[in-house]
Amino acid sequence: MELTQRKKKVLRSVVDLYIRTAEPVGSKAITALPDMNYSSATIRNEMAELTTMGYLEQPHTSAGRIPSAAGYRLYVDELMMDYRLSVDETKSINSAIEEKMQRVDKMVEKVAKLVSQATDLPAISAASRAGSTTVKRFDLILAGQGSIILVLMLRDDQVVNKLIKLPLNVTEADLKILSAVLNAAMTDVPLEGFTSELMDKVMASAGAAASLVPVILDFTQETLKNTGATSVAVSGQAKLLSLPEYRDVDKAQRVMDSIDEETFANLPAVMEGANGTKVLVGPENVASDLKDSSVVMTKFDIGDGMQGMIGVVGPTRMDYAKITARLSYFAESLSKMFGKPETPEQPKLPEPPKKEE
């Protein structure tokens, strides 16, 4: 059965009001709204039908109505009005983003904090490398007696290093040989390719510095493993506590516990395919403790083949329009910031001169 225009209007009003007040909405409150030229009785009839249709619920006979999960779903998909960010909001989001962010996990942490501040809700932020990488280049630096610095440059131009200290006398020349061997044999080898035969082969031809090989390859494997990993950060859990739905400490705790890094470690997977912002209303959540909370999330681009995700957790009664708007804006700004290829301090590329400053 299709919803009449008026039913939609009533439903939207109920959800809007409930989002604002967190109290069951009565027919009278609806009639008070501008643009609602019906008596409370009419609204009551409409609300009664919306209830039987499953979009509204009644906590008890003589209370107002609250939206059901289906009601929220419909609201999110069709009913809610676009929320336009105010200049102040975009400004504060922008200024928040402009802070310097250096390493990926620091960045993830910062972003989580910023999103939480911008939405006044607990936020999570994650970044993960799409596929696994390989090593593009090995370098070995002799750095004093018994100290060797291993520098790995990965396919995606990420560079990692490790200081190796061995009570072992190796010469510059030995290292040259070893690095040549490594570069010949182990570059472009994915993690799965680290077979013991291959490693033995390297070992055999490594020359004087052979005893370094195990350390080097261990570290390399470790690195390849890690760069595939997701880093996740959570911020602002305590914000839940100021919302009336989480006055119940136990509930709050359960929710806060499930907003843990692990629970969301696989969320980027959930985002797979979906583009734009995704909303999970109450029971649509997998984690049982989130069954009466909602999650809003968006992905963004970090460049270098990495994927980022930001999201917030809040009561099912959250201001979806506002929150999704802020989140999308955030994601867009972040994509703009990171998505581009890195070109820092470049001494002005020869570009067609433009007038705009």
Added chain:
Amino acid sequence: MELTQRKKKVLRSVVDLYIRTAEPVGSKAITALPDMNYSSATIRNEMAELTTMGYLEQPHTSAGRIPSAAGYRLYVDELMMDYRLSVDETKSINSAIEEKMQRVDKMVEKVAKLVSQATDLPAISAASRAGSTTVKRFDLILAGQGSIILVLMLRDDQVVNKLIKLPLNVTEADLKILSAVLNAAMTDVPLEGFTSELMDKVMASAGAAASLVPVILDFTQETLKNTGATSVAVSGQAKLLSLPEYRDVDKAQRVMDSIDEETFANLPAVMEGANGTKVLVGPENVASDLKDSSVVMTKFDIGDGMQGMIGVVGPTRMDYAKITARLSYFAESLSKMFGKPETPEQPKLPEPPKKEE
């Protein structure tokens, strides 16, 4: 006025009981204790005196007593019995620590989580470099056209790197010259020494690769600045909510908000001088929102001239004996783990053979 032996015993019992039950302790509960061969009336007299002396408090006339801040202080300083960790406890702490920890900030995060799990309280963990370091060695690696990897080895053997991409053709030879210049001029120079004269001088003698110099020195300064910074992590805030003193949501929120990274960023400073474990009881805390919570913290050694700190936040009624024991054990284990110079996979140092396994 000195406390009699019996008063101390009573006070200790009250604190112990209150820690266990979180309920005001009555005279009868005390008499029920083993080793308390006095009637409730006697205990009442003692308790009355302890109250006038300021060690105990009465929520209202007809309630039992709870320890005052002064009471806790005395308890922590003199009264509490040493808590011996059970084998299970040390085991679980050890196994928790044994997980691999790689980078400093990852480590800090992990430790916070572990401590929180071990104590069932919100935990913070911080690490900071004592003084500022200098660069021990510059290396430049040519990694394809326009890509140069800068590798800095710091005084404390920490190694950092940065990939520099410039649309610029430099040769291996150019880099050799540049790195020689850098190593000659900029090693062992503290952050304050980065004067513009010095930097100009380097720039002048840098040869073909001069345009790299600003990027390199910027990054170097940035690095020196950062390594001095403290990294802090918090974990397990939600654990507060299961404690009766934080049933009051507002209070819980205030406390959780003040267990923020920033508030504790300067805590390592508080630990300055103090060695061993430090306990801040209720009003002894600076942050006003922590005035009725307590903080227990310990520092540990990370080696490389770094200082670490772990701490927990909880109700004033926390099991100080148990918590300090666990924390100290944690700190010791961490110190053992990090404090030593790193000597991995070392093929057995020649040591006087010992029988103990």
Added chain:
DNA sequence: CTTTAGCACTCCATATCCTTGAGTGCTAAG
């Protein structure tokens, strides 16, 4: 056929009162 005024009814929230019991302080006897 739709809308609306009117009214009886429901039921939660809040306030009020009462009871119960743990715990105290004091006194007087051991």
Added chain:
DNA sequence: CTTAGCACTCAAGGATATGGAGTGCTAAAG
């Protein structure tokens, strides 16, 4: 100095009343 005894206090919890917001239904009006 210790302890039994007793009157007193006061928070916590249960029971009961009351007010009010909101509903559903009916019947009249548009």
